[in-house]
Amino acid sequence: MLHNPFQFLPNRSIIPLLLMVSFVGYLMAFMSHAYAQGTALPAYRDSQQTIPTRVKDLLKRMTPAEKVGQLLCPMGWEMYDKQGTTVTVSDTFKTLIDHRHIGMFWAVYRADPWTKKTLETGLNPRMAAEAGNAMQRYVMTHSRLGIPLFIAEEMPHGHMAIGTTVFPTGIGLAATWNPALVEKVAAAAAKEVRLQGGHIGYGPVLDLARDPRWSRVEEGFGEDPVLSAAMGAAFVRGTGAGKLDKAGAVITTLKHFAAYGVPEGAHNGRPALIGERSLREAFLPPFKAAIDAGALSVMTSYNSIDGIPCTANSLLLKDILRDEWGFKGFVVSDLFSIDGLADSHRITKDLKESAVKALNAGVDVDLGSNAYQTLLRSLEAGGALAAAIDTAVSRVLRLKFAMGLFENPYVDPEQAAHTVRNDTHVALAREAARQSVVLLENKNNILPLSKQLNRISVIGPNAHTPYNQLGDYTAPQDESHIITVLEGIRDKVPEARVSYVKGCAIRDTSDLTINEAVASARQADVAIVVLGGSSARDFKTEYLETGAASTKHTAVNDIENGEGFDRATLEPLGKQLELLQAVVKTGTPTVVLYIQGRPLNMNWAAANAGALLTAWYPGEQGGSAIADVLFGDYNPSGRLPISIPRHVGQLPVYYNQQHPAAHDYVDEKAAPLYPFGYGQSYSTFVYDSLVIGRLSEKSVRITCQVSNESEIAGDEVIQLYLHDHQAAVVQPIKQLKQFQRIHLRPGESKSVTFVLTEQDLTIIDRDMNEVTEPGEFTVMVGVSSADIRLHEVVYYPFLP
Incomplete structure (x- = not known):
């Protein structure tokens, strides 16, 4: 049957005429060749066939190299060339497609200091869509079988790309205790990924965080399996993962499987010292709930459990994930985690052995793509891997067919330009940020503040530092899109005299204006001091191959949180406590706000400030949301998704510890400063x-x-x-x-x-x-x- 030659073009597409002519020409040539040979359209090209039939037909046509190519997922930000407003595919991309038959790329649109992509050199939403179209067009017209690409993007709290909407990080979303809201946030983020040509969203992060010294607490939903499961399932439902052929749906990749958030000594990637019962009782239920909600991709974790690296753990990836839970999607390694079987865990002798061990354990896709290239050598040497490779390839192809990419691999750049970060999404970011704020202390009902105040002093390293409120896995953004606390307050009370003094940085102690902050506070009716942490990566930071930051003290400025930045203490760094003490000493009523990615020490603030709040990393609308709370336009309703300790010596202090109950220390209480689920309100x-x-x-x-x-x-x-x-x-x-x-x-x-x-x-x-x-x-x-x-x-x- 002769199919419509325009069936591979998107509905409502306004792709340039040249693209249409080029593609239709290729398609007509392909079909003419088929008829000249007296053959019908291949079954895998026939959308009327069932997906299993199409997968089987395509698989039998593929060479071993083409099959392995579908299991490779290299880093994607070097796959395009940008000249002014024109985006084309790069020579690197062409080489990878022509010689390695790549089927998937990761982080094509990502921009950050690690990728060296800035607001100037990276892609806005329109150009991102054009880049994705160019990549798909090259694959569809230059590869033998025309298998469309998967583009996977980071999406833990919004699409990690320029010009997108930045929502609160995972720990903030969890503080809302509102799955319906999280579902809306995920739907918005997924829509922005899909509009720009992405198909897979990396997120949610379902790692239980039971040691706040760990660098990635901000990414997940806290310490409890039930709360994390509810939030994770809501996130997956929001992405439309069960209806991949619908507009705005993406495949969600659950991170990180499993027990990644409890590393020994809080060192990122170190072993998790737990048994199988603890694994099943606490750490696996969030993943099970998310899979039941429709998740079709799972990412392995860097850690090991009981001596077995998770990227080579068949108990996790086969026995539990597939046999017990019936998972039908694909498993992807974390970046270079297959390589790490030899390099980090030392359980294999080389990359080739690592690849075979990971594939046999149940890892379908190699993120980083160094290891699975060697599978061809193993096949040539007579290795019994052909069936395992076919199974993995089938899992990937099935989802490409389910998403309709063979019929419609392109997106509309105009729609991306006008719909990504739209007014509805921005308003949703503000609402999510408002619900994430947790009120911890409110002595003498100092809050909400009166809008009739004449003089307000806003002080602190996180009061007006835009990137410090966005969190890790955030691309550079136009600063006009980010509302800081200072800006939110000034917008809220335009008639008031609002002064601002930074006072100090998060870590750097070379530029202090504490005396100026004290002078400002003395002249004010109220002082609002904004302290905390930072995951804001800068171009002076050095990065490991995996994208985690190097913690060389000479390599970083203020960042103290985010992947790779594990802590030995939880004290506010630099001169922050000294700044706060100096301000409180003035006698001016003081409100303290922590913007942070992990629970930091709040003891002094809790005892001495008039009010204390945490906003976690509230995202781009954080300043407006915080002002709404401070001045009573929104009644705080956030609840802690993780316990806040008094001292690191107490750890762990998560609330659902097993019998027998902990007893007080000689020199400290056993109970946390603020327990899981805690949060005050202006209501009673x-x-x-x-x-x-x-x-x-x-x-x-x-x-x-x-x-x-x-x-x-x-x-x-x-x-x-x-x-x-x-x-x-x-x-x-x-x-x-x-x-x-x-x-x-x-x-x-x-x-x-x-x-x-x-x-x-x-x-x-x-x-x-x-x-x-x-x-x-x-x-x-x-x-x-x-x-x-x-x-x-x-x-x-x-x-x-």
Whole structure:
């Protein structure tokens, strides 16, 4: 059957006429050749055929080199040449396609100091779409089989590209305790990736963070598996991963599989010292929930578990991921993690052996592409890898067909130019940032501030440093798109005299204006001091091959967080504490705000400031969102997704530790400064009337009444915890099971309902089986893990 020659062009496409003529000419020549040979259109080109049929047909036509090429994913930012406003494919790209038959590229549109791509040398959304089209056009017209490319992009809190919308980082999104909001954020980010020609979004990050010294706490959803699972599943739903042929859908790549967030000594990539039961109870459930929600790609992690690197762990990648969970997508290595089997873990002798071990363990795609090039040599030497390669290639091709790329590999540059970072997405970034702010202290109700204040002093290294509020995995952005705290306050109270003094930097102590800050504070009605950390990479930083930063002290300025920047302490660095103490000493009412990627030491601020908040890394609209909270246009509703310790000597302090309970030290309390789930509001919420009613032997309904007994409308996060009185294996002292976020008007009451099921009571027994044991449980409803307002004992099975 003769198919429409325009079927490979996108709907509503306005690709230049020259592109259309070139492509149609190629297609007509291809079809003329097919008819001259007396053959029909190949089955893999026939969109009426089933995907399995198309995959099988294409696979049998491919050479071993073409198959291996589909499993290679090199770094992509050198794949285009930019001359003025014209973008073409580079000679490097042509060589990779012509000789290595590459099927996938990573980070084509990425811009940062590591890639050496700046606002000037990188791509805006229109040019990104044009670059993607040029790459696809070359592949479709110059390769033997015309297999379209996959372009994978970083997308943990927005697309990591120039001109996109920058949302709060993962730890901030988790602080919203609002899966519906996270779903919207993910949908916006995915749409921006797809509009520019990307197909795969790297994110969400599902690593539980139980040691805040670890450099990548900011990327994930905190310390708890239930909260992380809810947020991860919402993120995946937002990307449309289950409906890849729909506009705006991308394949989500879950990171990092598995237990990457608990490295020994908090050193990034070091071993995770946990057993299989802990792995299954705590670290795997977020991944399972995200896969059940439709995720079709999983990234391995750099660490090892019990002596087995995760990139060569068949228990993880085959037994659990595929056999137990039924995962149908593809597994991609973290960057050069296959190479690391020899270089870092020392379990193989060379790259060739590493490649074979990773493939046989279940890794389908080589991110970095050094290792899997050697698979051809293994095949030539008689290695029994052909079937494993075919399986991996089939997994990749299946998703290319499912996404419709063989019919429609191009995007519309005009649509990218006008839709990426649109007004709706910017407004969503502001809303996400507002909900992520956590109010920790509010002594004498100093907040919200009056808009009638005459003189406001804004002080601190993070008050007006745009990139310090964006977090890691963020591309350079037009600074007019980033609203700092200073700018947000000035916009909020334009009639006030708002002065600004930086005072000090995050780490650098060579340029101090503490005396000026003190003078400014003395003249003000209120001082707002913005401290914290920074993941803002600069062009003076040195980077490792993987993109993680080198921590040579001579190589960095202010960055103290982000991949590779592990900490030995949690103290605010540089002269920040000295600055804060000097400001508070003036006697001027002081509000302290931490912009940070990990929990830092807040002891002094908690004891001495009038108010204390954390905004994590709030993204591009952070300044406006923070001003909304400070001046009462938004009632703070964020809750901590991770406990804030008093001292590193307490670590770990995550709330759901197992029995027996920790006891106080000789010189310090065992409890954190602020517990998981904690957060204050301008409203006052009261809990009462806990009722537990049986639905069946396997489920009960739990209801309670929550009332807003204040004159301020606000959101409350109701948290349901469970305590297992006795089990065959040691259990957590308490464990979050469910939560709800509700809005209450002044004086309003609502009945909140949870349904607790048999699944909520399961444990991993001695034989690694998931079971539910009869017994006694305490149901606890509270406002944090440490503040339980209602509780009652239930017995399972749930008998009348």
